[in-house]
Amino acid sequence: MELGRERYGQLGDSSLQERWLPARVLGIDNVSAVAAGNGHALALRRDGTVWVWGDRTSGALGLGDVLPTQTVPVQVPGLSGITAINALGASSSAVRSDGTVLTWGVGFHGDSAGQLVVWSPAPMPGLTGAVSVESNALFGLAALSNGAAVSWGSNVSGELADGTLLHI
Numbered sequence: 001m002e003l004g005r006e007r008y009g010q011l012g013d014s015s016l017q018e019r020w021l022p023a024r025v026l027g028i029d030n031v032s033a034v035a036a037g038n039g040h041a042l043a044l045r046r047d048g049t050v051w052v053w054g055d056r057t058s059g060a061l062g063l064g065d066v067l068p069t070q071t072v073p074v075q076v077p078g079l080s081g082i083t084a085i086n087a088l089g090a091s092s093s094a095v096r097s098d099g100t101v102l103t104w105g106v107g108f109h110g111d112s113a114g115q116l117v118v119w120s121p122a123p124m125p126g127l128t129g130a131v132s133v134e135s136n137a138l139f140g141l142a143a144l145s146n147g148a149a150v151s152w153g154s155n156v157s158g159e160l161a162d163g164t165l166l167h168i
Helices: none
Strands: 002-004 019-023 031-036 040-045 050-055 069-075 082-088 091-096 101-106 117-123 130-135 139-144 149-153
Touching: 040 082, 040 091, 082 130, 091 130, 101 130, 101 139
Parallel strands: 031 082
Antiparallel strands: 002 019, 031 040, 040 050, 050 069, 082 091, 091 101, 101 117, 130 139, 139 149
């Protein structure tokens, strides 16, 4: 259930009307986890699939296009075996059962090309053994199955916790 503003279809009720009382998101069941970004939402179903709705213009839905809104949940193509999800701002991420982290949307995604927008879920290079992930437009964190934590992305304020700072 979601409540509140409905600018991008993020309430998942097939409308763009605001709602201030909780109501069921249409067409999705067996949900084990949810995540919400600025204008988009994700649901992880118990079968390991990820369903998304809301603002499509930033790539945060992982659908590979720039249509303006998705007012009802749709499955992200190619995502299966997912155990954890994350959304923040205009980006999204997921962890597969094999420990692979996939990211998409606007932000730093760790690819060698330094892309600012990734339109479809893409693996985080060199990252394996993840059990959970948190990210925003500037950096990401993952907890690993061996108990370690790793970070990547911007280091303007010491976010990477490696004893360094990015000097601008």
